[in-house]
Amino acid sequence: MAEKKKAVTEKEAATTCACQKVRMAARAVTRAYDRALRPSGLRSTQFSILVAASVAEGIPLHRLAEILGLERTSLTRNLAAIEREGLIQVTSVDGRTRSVLLTPVGSARLKQALPLWAQAQQTLRARVGEKDWPILDHSLAKLKEVA
Amino acid sequence: MAEKKKAVTEKEAATTCACQKVRMAARAVTRAYDRALRPSGLRSTQFSILVAASVAEGIPLHRLAEILGLERTSLTRNLAAIEREGLIQVTSVDGRTRSVLLTPVGSARLKQALPLWAQAQQTLRARVGEKDWPILDHSLAKLKEVA
């Protein structure tokens, strides 16, 4: 006996959509971190890229994109802006493989940004609460893993 | 006695940054929902806007932006594309206040998209697991609230 499937309603989508929720959260958090990082002249994404490039210097671009959870082609575009500013240099490893190097200017900028980041992170963490923080961390990791 | 504050390291930022994590999760989820919605011709954001406009029809644009957790000016831009496609109509409530109305075409498109959304949502939910799903929901709500 085929059961009648309940039709999905607009209201349900409006109140439960996980995509909407995670995007909304990401926008809010990004606005906060961007504001905090502003004195450094870096946006959240640029900060993330510099940090990753600093920790994993010399790895191929497609690996860096993978680490950052970014489409490879999105990374290419993001790199253009910070390369224009002289913070990084994209160099050829071999004829087809390229990788990111931090310039001294980029390193200095990152050093300047780190305390600003720490402040934003600490503020958010305090507001989320020590109890919920690791739960949040786990939730986001899970989401990324299964999506 | 002033304690020496430990300097923040690149490594710490790389592994713990909540902004990076929530953005990464949002990108992954968005890619999945966009893929699922593709047959409808709607992107995740457009779907969210249509859903919200359908549920809260007639409210001022700045209120709609607030509901969606979007900057008002971002909403303006997002509306342009779906208005161009004839899915909505932005109408004047009074000289300065405007609001969104779904066109019949927009309503039909939304009806077509709803089952696709439900499928994506259900798939994600199954992968996250019934136990973690409400926790995730709470985490994202909290994040948005405090950021």
Added chain:
DNA sequence: CCCAGAACAGTGTATGTACACTCTTTCATT
């Protein structure tokens, strides 16, 4: 009635994101 300020919305500019497609280089196989 007038007008100053608040409320509401749009633009200019810049960055972020991704898919489809293309280009070049490497590498394994013959």
Added chain:
DNA sequence: AATGAAAGAGTGTACATACACTGTTCTGGG
């Protein structure tokens, strides 16, 4: 060595996001 597949990366196009700034309309106090 020739070559075709696979690997690595860039471009074209379109949409998403937000801040700073601008323009317009309403509204209350005089």
